[in-house]
Structures are given as C-alpha cells and as structure tokens.
Amino acid sequence: MSASDEKRASRIAAYHPVGDLAVDAERAQLRAWSVTTVLAMYDGMDQYFGCAPVNSAEAGKMQEQTSATEPATATASAGGTA
Numbered sequence: 001m002s003a004s005d006e007k008r009a010s011r012i013a014a015y016h017p018v019g020d021l022a023v024d025a026e027r028a029q030l031r032a033w034s035v036t037t038v039l040a041m042y043d044g045m046d047q048y049f050g051c052a053p054v055n056s057a058e059a060g061k062m063q064e065q066t067s068a069t070e071p072a073t074a075t076a077s078a079g080g081t082a
Contacts, residue, residue: 012045
C-alpha cells in the first residue's frame with residue numbers, strides 16, 4: 001500500500017445564520033463570531049495536527065478590531081452556535 005492510499009480527506013465546518021450583511025450591526029456580529037470561531041477551531045485542531053503557530057499578537061489585534069466595530073447589542077450574542 002502506498003502513502004497516497006493511506007490519506008483520507010475530511011471537512012470541518014462551522015455554520016451560523018448570516019442575516020443581512022447590509023446592516024452594520026449584523027455584519028459586526030457575524031465578524032465577531034467568525035473571528036472567535038476560526039481561532040477556536042484552529043486551537044482545537046492544533047492538538048491533533050500541530051498547526052503552525054498563530055501569531056498571538058496578530059490574533060489579539062483581530063479580536064480587538066472586531067470588538068471595536070461591534071455594537072453593544074451584538075456583544076452579548078457574539079458566541080453564537082457552532
């Protein structure tokens with residue numbers, strides 16, 4: 001059996017309702033959920049696959065930018081569901 005025979009493809013996804021992207025508050029809420037979800041998925045996969053390290057300063061900056069553009073009403077529900 002060759003190495004290519006041992007490989008398996010897979011997909012990992014996180015779904016979230018999109019809403020109306022023309023509305024600033026909804027777009028900010030989706031952005032906050034997206035950043036949080038991508039970082040959580042990356043951290044979760046790292047323990048299995050040893051992903052390249054994330055520049056924590058860059059990740060923190062992304063979260064700060066998301067929080068700065070997010071309206072107060074979207075903050076409480078930014079966690080969403082995966």
